[in-house]
Amino acid sequence: MGLEPFTPDSTIFQDENVLRDGYQPDTLIERDEELKAYQSALRPVVNGAQPKNLFLYGQTGVGKTLATRMVLERLKSDLKPMSNVELETIFLNCKSLTSSYQVSAHLVNKFRSPDDQIKTTGYPSGMINQMLWSAITELDTTHCLIVLDEVDSIGNDDDILYQVPRSNDNGHVEETQVGVIGISNDFTFRDNLSARVKDSLCDEEILFSPYNANELRRILEQRADSAFRDGVLDDGVIELTAAFAGQSSGSARQALRRLYKAGDLARDEESGTVTEDHIRAADEAVERDKVHEELVSVPAQSKLTLFALLILEAEDELPAKRSAIYGRYQMAARKIGADVRTDRTVHDRLSQLTLKGFLDVEEKNKGPKGGSYYQYEFSIRPDLVEEALREDSRMNGLFE
Ligand SMILES: Nc1ncnc2c1ncn2[C@@H]1O[C@H](COP(=O)(O)OP(=O)(O)OP(=O)(O)O)[C@@H](O)[C@H]1O
Ligand SMILES: [Mg+2]
Missing domain, CATH: 3.40.50.300 (P-loop containing nucleotide triphosphate hydrolases)
Known part of the structure; x- marks a missing residue:
């Protein structure tokens, strides 16, 4: 099958620009x-x-x-x-x-x-x-x-x-x-x-605190009115979008993205309405994009730390202790000629990555001798991590 002709569609959106990030609404609500x-x-x-x-x-x-x-x-x-x-x-x-x-x-x-x-x-x-x-x-x-x-x-x-x-x-x-x-x-x-x-x-x-689901609902309603044609949104669609975005981040940007994406999916399917299924699919897609964006923008030392965990994952050694991660990190940093930082830096990076929700950490007891240590593993799919690292020209050398 070759290219299909571009034809203007008019079934879903009245003015999709209203859902874009740069659009400035007339009023700021809930603030x-x-x-x-x-x-x-x-x-x-x-x-x-x-x-x-x-x-x-x-x-x-x-x-x-x-x-x-x-x-x-x-x-x-x-x-x-x-x-x-x-x-x-x-x-x-x-x-x-x-x-x-x-x-x-x-x-x-x-x-x-x-x-x-x-x-x-x-x-x-x-x-x-x-x-x-x-x-x-x-x-x-x-x-x-x-x-x-x-x-x-x-x-x-x-x-x-x-x-x-x-x-x-x-x-x-x-x-x-x-x-x-x-x-x-x-x-x-x-x-x-x-x-x-x-x-x-x-x-x-x-x-400025995060919005709750109710506030997000009102923000979405304000935009949906001029963005979509009358009757296009199924009942409950806005509430569901607001609920997803409320749970994930409380960000109006993320809520608007979900609604826009759902409209897009409906349009691609040539469906006449936006349904809850479209919202669910949009939620997944937006969440994936968000993780990707965040991963791409972490500093180089964090990327090297993530790479160390990717190696351990391939070796089936996750969850792993900091010492094991540090060993792989040193190898990775040397391989691309980056500064090899101290164990302390890697510890800070691990905490940051955990805070951002990329890693899970578990405290383990050493047994009768007492004391405890931490074990780290991915809390997101490793292939997402690899994809983001490969996009960084400097990190690309790691995979050769
Ligand atoms: N109270 C609101 N009413 C209507 N739209 C809103 C409201 N709050 C945020 N938005 C919309 O959400 C999006 C994000 O808002 P904005 O860019 O002001 O966020 P921000 O706090 O500056 O985020 P960042 O820290 O990422 O820069 C914009 O499209 C904006 O129009
Ligand atoms: Mg801003």
């Missing part, structure tokens, strides 16, 4: 408390005063970025008729930026026109910060709010999260009042912020 705290932290701006610095945290997919976009849009539009306050907002996603320096450099470029961009490497770091202070000072607005989304990727190198929130107090920027909004879904990052960063960035902290 009244958080929005209230958010608006209250920014209220000083409206009075011409210095905004509070803010730190937003909570798991992935719980509305942190969406809330930020909405609050800032609203603030800007409410400020329009006020002549004494002008606001510039800068939004930087830090996902691929691994140091304060890189964040600084990318911020500088946000202030500059496209034909006046600086190189993002090679300057002394004092100079980069100086460029940033000049860029903010040269703004002809009274206020500047800087959003640093997914800022956890800078890791321990968090100096920028002290420098920018304190830029007025430290006299680096005088004319423009600066506020910073840091956003992260990494709880470890929040706990490990240096004391001076906590002190300056976290004037206010807002926690």
Whole structure:
């Protein structure tokens, strides 16, 4: 059979874009408390005063970025008729930026026109910060709010999260009042912020907690209305999607993905309705994709640790003790010329991987002599692990 013609379908979706991640709904539902705290932290701006610095945290997919976009849009539009306050907002996603320096450099470029961009490497770091202070000072607005989304990727190198929130107090920027909004879904990052960063960035902290099944149901209903044609969704389909997503993560993103995927499956089958079976199949597919995405993005040392477990699995030696895992890990690291870290590092990696739900750990007693030790094994299918490692060009050498 060859290719089939592409024909527009109209039976399932009315507007599938509404289910995509980038779509911005008109209202943020089930987040009244958080929005209230958010608006209250920014209220000083409206009075011409210095905004509070803010730190937003909570798991992935719980509305942190969406809330930020909405609050800032609203603030800007409410400020329009006020002549004494002008606001510039800068939004930087830090996902691929691994140091304060890189964040600084990318911020500088946000202030500059496209034909006046600086190189993002090679300057002394004092100079980069100086460029940033000049860029903010040269703004002809009274206020500047800087959003640093997914800022956890800078890791321990968090100096920028002290420098920018304190830029007025430290006299680096005088004319423009600066506020910073840091956003992260990494709880470890929040706990490990240096004391001076906590002190300056976290004037206010807002926690976005995971959604429960009821909240997810309402979020899905809001979208389903315009996404699907009337009568396409079987009874109970939204509830089931919300229940699955509620159990798995409490993430609105994951819930929307399931509903979209189920619609897709129904369309592929040329079915006129989306049924509970479609939702079940979509749940499985989305869960698999999620695990894959997470595996692909773990750090290199974690991948080597996972590879050590793959070897033990092939040798039928799982569950295994840390010492056995460490032995295989050393071999793997040497094979691809990676740093061979200490046993302690591998222990940390094993804990992280367990926390993320990739591994199971069991405590064993040593018997009459006393003491205990831990044994690890996979809690997901090993072939998923292998698939993810093979996608990493550096790890590919392990399988040769
Ligand atoms: N309360 C809500 N009402 C409507 N849609 C929502 C709500 N919360 C989240 N969403 C939707 O869920 C998806 C994820 O939300 P968002 O991107 O804001 O999550 P996040 O907390 O920033 O996650 P991450 O930490 O991964 O960046 C988006 O498509 C967003 O539109
Ligand atoms: Mg986000």
